[in-house]
């Protein structure tokens with residue numbers, strides 16, 4: 194049996210950074226990544242046989258926990274029928290219908306293989322449907338690694354972006370405007386100056402890539418109003434929040450406060466694939482029918498709507514659609530955050546936390562941040578001590594202070610209690 198350290202050394206010889214996605218390398222927190230051997234329910238076991246309570250769950254997809262029997266059976270059955278055809282299947286229709294049943298803002302949906310692909314395609318669709326080039330995104334929101342979205346704020350926030358990655362030519366992001374999250378004044382200014390040229394505004398409604406920051410209701414309402422007024426499409430990136438915070442996604446949470454609220458395009462991923470490579474984007478029929486083969490906006494994918502992935506997603510959606518699922522999940526997630534808040538207070542550690550459905554976040558700050566700048570005032574060294582202290586005690590949270598956490602239906606009250614006890618011991622060290 195190889196140790197995590199041996200596997201990491203071997204991995205780094207053949208895979209850049211030893212990982213296939215950067216956050217897995219523990220570079221923000223230091224130390225050696227845990228190589229997962231197997232997972233079941235709320236747990237995974239690493240290469241050295243150690244068990245962890247898993248609060249990442251593949252960054253959101255594993256809402257049922259690992260190895261749910263009904264999902265496993267559906268995947269096994271689909272695999273026997275065939276891995277991939279490059280031809281239409283009934284199951285893709287079933288999954289599309291299941292998604293649309295819960296998201297009344299969408300008349301049609303296109304299945305793809307990753308959130309990046311879905312977000313990238315949504316941008317192209319918005320540009321094709323409006324005939325406009327400029328887009329708005331927000332600092333701290335992550336929409337995958339498509340070139341036009343790897344951008345940080347320009348010199349002044351309300352200026353067009355600069356690439357955040359080598360290999361992205363400045364001209365590719367020159368039409369991307371990066372604004373401050375929850376900043377109404379900046380939003381008004383951007384639309385006043387650029388409204389007629391805007392194809393879309395894309396936002397993470399609850400920003401899980403800033404740990405857990407909610408767009409305020411007034412801010413979402415104003416985004417909706419300004420997009421409508423200026424003819425720009427309002428794109429909700431619900432790759433993380435879709436079917437995670439509620440059966441109707443974050444858009445259903447905002448619709449409770451903003452009567453009749455709907456985005457124009459929704460980007461989905463993670464939960465709808467149940468842990469397999471599957472994502473989607475959808476919206477009103479008039480917009481979606483701009484897509485090839487019907488319309489002029491090209492978009493394609495060899496493994497789009499993959500028969501095994503769609504079986505996994507369908508079985509997952511069937512389970513989470515059962516009565517009481519989200520109420521129970523939200524209760525347990527709230528209990529986790531409340532427990533952490535309690536022990537942080539007992540140990541005198543600054544703490545603020547929030548959750549919606551099965552998604553949560555917390556900050557070693559006295560108050561919940563409203564934007565990226567405030568999130569990044571967190572004491573990184575203190576977070577890293579917390580991260581490793583929990584890891585040593587068998588609790589696996591995100592290896593970065595700007596990432597969210599996820600509770601599954603498989604996490605028990607005992608798992609939550611064990612996590613809070615571990616946190617109490619670590620808070621004592623901070």
Ligand SMILES: Cc1ncc(COP(=O)(O)O)c(CN[C@@H](CN)CCC(=O)O)c1O
Pocket residue numbers: 214215216217252307308309310312335336337338397401402430431432433462472596
């Ligand atoms: C709101 C949102 N939109 C798009 C994406 C990109 O999805 P993927 O291409 O990684 O499937 C993501 C991906 N989330 C990260 C977690 N912060 C995935 C983890 C990783 O990059 O390894 C997302 O959170």
